[in-house]
Amino acid sequence: QKEVEQNSGPLSVPEGAIASLNCTYSDRGSQSFFWYRQYSGKSPELIMSIYSNGDKEDGRFTAQLNKASQYVSLLIRDSQPSDSATYLCAVKKGGSYIPTFGRGTSLIVHP
């Protein structure tokens, strides 16, 4: 089992829809969870961090964390073509201070 797993996609959604990106992790002691957005040929950009169970909202983005089920998700409301990118999930395990990245999910928002 990989430490951080994401569906590679592509996930294709129409403009204005909700995009739902999921990430599961294997280490129950994981403490910190991050979502990065990476446009093709560019560097990753931190868009959300979440540390406690539940939801965290920032503009059109909502991160959801469920430690019992070991998953973290990112919802993007009112998706725009400019949201088309690869979304990387990163998880900091207990006992490590370096986050582990998933392989990323490619999101395509079509007009």
Added chain:
Amino acid sequence: DTEVTQTPKHLVMGMTNKKSLKCEQHMGHRAMYWYKQKAKKPPELMFVYSYEKLSINESVPSRFSPECPNSSLLNLHLHALQPEDSALYLCASSQGTGARSYEQYFGPGTRLTVT
């Protein structure tokens, strides 16, 4: 301000060349990182500096040599690289302490091509 800068943006070098990549941050972050990223793959950790000391070397070949001259600067010295080392090289920084200590902010990267 969450800016990390990297120079150069692009670099083409031969296998016998010596070159350096540079990274700078002025956020007062105490942890700095070098990552390597190949197309359609996640960033791959190479080195971590914490409080200006090398704390992690992910078994990187010696042809890559990191240096941290001060808390704001990070260099990566390159020598005798192979074509398979061609990749996007990313620098990142994080606070290193406190509640948000692991939030990493990435620079724009250096696109390296080894010929």
